[in-house]
Amino acid sequence: MKTGIYITNTERSTGRSIVSLGILKLLLSKVSKVGYFRPIINDYPMGKRDNHIETMLSYFNLDMEYKDAYGFTMSQVVKYKNLGQEARLIDQIIGKYKELEERFDVVLVEGSDFDGKGVAIEFDLNVEIAKNLSIPTILISSSHDKEMKDAVANLDLAVKTYAENDVLIQAVFMNRVPENDMDEMRKELLQVIPKETYIEIIPEVKGLGSPTVREIVEELDGVVLYGEKLLCRQVDRYSVGAMQLRNFLDRLTENTLVITPGDRSEIILGALQANVSTNYPSIAGIIVTGGMRPEEQILKLIDGLSSIVPIIMVEDATFITAQKISNVKPQIRPGITRKLDLSISTFEKYVDAEHLIDKFRSFKTDVVTPHMFQYNLVAKAKAKKKHVVLPEGTDPRVLLAATSLVDQNVVDVTLLGKREDILIQASKVGVKINGNIKIIDPAKSENYEDYWKTYHELRKHKNIPEEMAKEALLDVSYFGTMMVYKGHADGMVSGAAHTTAHTIIPALQFIKTRPGVSTVSSCFFMCLDDHVSVMGDCAVNVSPNADQLAEIAISSAESAKAFGIDPKVALLSYSSGTSGSGVEVDKVKAATEKAISLRPDLKIEGPIQYDAAVDPKVGKSKMPNSEVAGQATVLIFPDLNTGNNTYKAIQRETGALAIGPMLQGLNKPVNDLSRGCTVEDIFNTVVITAIQAQEDF
Template sequence: MNSISSAATDAACFAQDIYITSVDEGNGKTLVMLAMMEMLSGLADNIGFFRPIIHSKPEQDDLIQFISHRYPVAVPQAAMYGCTSAEARELLAAEQYDELVKTILSKFRALKRQCLHVLCVGSDYSHGNAVFEFDFNADVANNLGCLIMPVIQGENRSNEQLLSSIASLKHSLHENDCELLASVVIGVAGNQLAGLRHDLNHAKDFPIYLVPAEASLEKPSVGNIAKALGAKVLCGEAVTMSREVYHYKVAAMLIPDFLDYVETGDLIITPGDRSDILLASIMAYSSASYPQIAGLILTGHQQPPPQVQKLIEGLGGTPFAVLAVDSDTFTTAMQVSQVPASLHSQDERKIAAALGLIESNINMVELRLRLCSKVGHKTTPLMFEYDMLQRAKAKKQHIVLPEGNEERILLAAEILLLRDVVKITLLGNEAEIRQKIQNMALKLDGVNIVDPAHSELRPLFAETYYQARKHKCIVYDTAYDLMADPSYFGTLMIHLGYADGMVSGAVHSTQHTIRPAFEIIKTKPGASIVSSVFFMCLEDRVLVYGDCAVIPNPNAAQLADIAINAAETARMFNIEPRIAMLSYSTGESGKGEAVDKVREAVKIAKALRPDLLLEGPMQYDAAVDASVAKTKLPDSEVAGRATIFIFPDLNTGNNTYKAVQRSSGAIAVGPILQGLNKPVNDLSRGCTVTDIVNTVVITAIQAQEGGKPCP
């Protein structure tokens, strides 16, 4: 298979691309694909995805659909593949192998012209010839100029069998003259890992990573089964559709026998007229005496009668998904048994678990060093999020979440723990929180739950608060009562070193969240005030807006302080600070008290920090638009290139960030408080789970930096 070898030389400059391919049958390459796409998204904004051969149309290719929905790949799906399997078979039947590879190469080159990095995922093993399939993918990888990343299935294979497969892989890579990124053995039994690592040599020229088996990833979710069967969803939120199915059970017996029969993670399959099974399942799920099922399928094109539906509505609905299918019970059971586990772009729980598993067992830093000779300097939202996550994981911090009973907080905590980003303490009534975790079927292993009202730390915290605030006529009894408040308790945890940072505000007001921090933690040396910034994640860059949340009408000295602290915050998050001090006029043209305040703030800030690129007063269009800047401030180092926007007052800042967020679709992360001795950050009461995750990650990095700017 020495086809078009000259094309490989021609494509050598494209060695920053990755080609993932399986060595044998199995879906492990999907998990590796996910982790590599996350990594590449952190390196650049123009990332491409490519499959050499797909079965039919891109709309029917699961991997193309997954990538298209999860990542902002800015190319049409028609550009993400080389040819269909029917086209490939026709060319091979006509002995036109070279033409097949040229077709794939042509499509790849067209995509590559638009993308800095391309992640390729090889063809599937559909014809039963594993040797041919791997050799084909290796040859395509060579001709595309990609670093190859082979994936070996470790499931149900002994160490001897795996070592033999690895030896064969080395031989095949040598025969095909492939340039290797790394090899991955996925799904290895836990009791085999130590012995296999001992026998393997993770050499520089042949790095190989072992990824252990994870039961939850090997089981289909309720959503997987619903999609495969074309089932109608009668009841079920997104979180219930993502639950793993560990067993399936046909329920055709009486209730007492059924209750003895059910196990945790069961998908119950029963005729649609068995309302008794449905009601018994609901009651059993809510009882601590019985295992919790994953979901229920009603067969035979039947649904519960109206009376039963009314009863269920009165109970608050079903705590698990209820599906309905037209097929009979036996046929349905056979179909369910054939459904494989797969990832879906909306299944954040399984995605988080998969990323946590891969990233814990593959040295991503080593891979990046092997992959990249050059990395772009533009900070895009995906690059920003990826880098922040990796930095937070590098030195895990302990974050306290006072609103421990809030569902969004619990969902975010699960994602953070599955990805091993931070340590978490939830505040609130422990029994209530654990019941909610159970009802939501969340995996929060390792989470710490503290009830402020009954904590043994409450007297210590009360005494500390009393000593700090007695000059304000606070008595000990008042301090003790305040420590039952999660915001005060969480703040004292940070103040006394029991946690590194706090995130709140999903339920509480901004004032409720940050007042204890103002009273106890106070400002860091060199900061006269506490202010805030938002990270505005636009389509192609990340900007910093301040202050949009804390100080209503800052004076000139406060504006200067906000700007200097915003520069430190930006540097902490790898954003080069170029500061525009905003007003309604640009340069010397305007007059009035408001614009004079900004001019004075610029003088103060430059006197304090002459090293900063800071200019003003400046209108927003001159700060952000290079063409306007050429006219209004042609010699400016900031105008048209600003990364930090300092607004003259809270009214302007708050309205502007919301206008940009809503009109452009930008993601606003914040407010991020700056100037405090230790990090406390506030959430919007309309925040999403993603907002919470991002804010916790940012808080963790602030804690790592100790409130100081990066050098």
């Protein structure tokens, strides 16, 4: 099964690389094809690449290109946010991840670094990405430079924040813990972290918490005078050589980086001699400051030494140099195999790998976000591309949606209307109609005569004269519907500038209903924060009787199933079970009985109140033996007044995305838009129309 693992952290410098490297090696021992993806990376100067990506691709020899391993830079993220286009950003991240998911058995996803211009938004952004990818999530934190209680509280708050956003953390790692505190740290975490969450403690590893000389050189933009091949040396501390040599030597410790002005030759030579002496510790290197190269005699002396360390010259003064070095954060980099090997061996030493893998294997989630649902719809439409006709070719919203659909290769599109009028409107809204979008003027169409004659034949039992048939087929709604009837298009979407009746009547006249269906109805896909509900009928039938309501329930259940939603059908009323009575309750009760008799394979409950249908606690209280109460995914309203107002109230008050209405019961798909629809509404309705037109619908 294609899947992924998301690793993110609570703050910067948590030691996340230990976990990422360890898990990637672990995955490669279980499956053959592993991918790597970073949704957000920092901004880098031209020609410089992200260290995490470079390291993972090169060290593990992953079969993928650098450009495919990340989504966006942080500056791009900030730009999207400033433009109010966060939703578009998430959609594109999902799309990039899904492309990798298709190519690999498992994709390891790594969150952002909490570094640079996006720090203020990164935590929320990582939560949003985790939620929308809906894959097992690992949260990394650190106790470095913190009191234990503060470190525990920080991780506890992060886990709860993710949970509040419907992300259940599968595993937490507390890194950089003093070795003597590891047992106590585990006890503290067990008291606050949910028991089903895997907890691991990794101690502070000195070799991983220290930068290399190379990292410092890059940060300082220094010039390497000596020791180019020794830049991988570890720097555990630095010491400024501004005192007399005898006092300075007493301050040297193992892996010290010496910082001194370039004219302090006695410090430079003393440090080099101390490095080779058995009486003093080895140093990591020497930084000479102020842009002062040591004197020629000193350089000549150094050239003659049999053993040296890296010597770097920088332009900054000594104090500024020391400040910059103190801010250098160690990173995992390509080619520094000592650190990479140490990271992996540390992971393997402290982590129960098999237990962790079992957590990933057992991961299940019912969370379906609006972004996920939309992505899945588009992917399904693309898989078997269909042709949709849009009669309202001059409407600016239709033009914008049509070009977007074609640019993304979702469907083939035909616009109806006069070519010159459509091109003028397209120019006004800034879109270009190219050869990928077909334009048909009904009056000039080569099919016009065939269409009106077919209509006349189909309606002759209604004594429709030829002139009326000719006039009807000049109407874009009739012409578009006839294209669908004839198989010249797979579906039609209209209603942005026409009434519902104008869209539906032609379909009822000659496309007609599917076998066994007598009631054309509609449903909406209500995309709430963490799930999608199907709601019907909210657009067509004003006051359906019990038989019609039963048919609406069955049609809506079939629609849910076709779009990947497990149908649990609730026929709504103002009372639950046998608690109330009245004409409207009796109607819903009769409809429920009829629906169950027609489709005993479906889970159907009614009459039931809205809260009992969707809230598990209320459902269990009011109808404890029901398979639907508290977990309904298909909500059937007793009349149009209730349905239309309820879906609009939910949409406005919660910000939920409502996709539809989608008409149910016709032989071929024709769907109606609201005259207040947005470009996104048109886009989504065309997508669901294309899916309806697919053979496996």
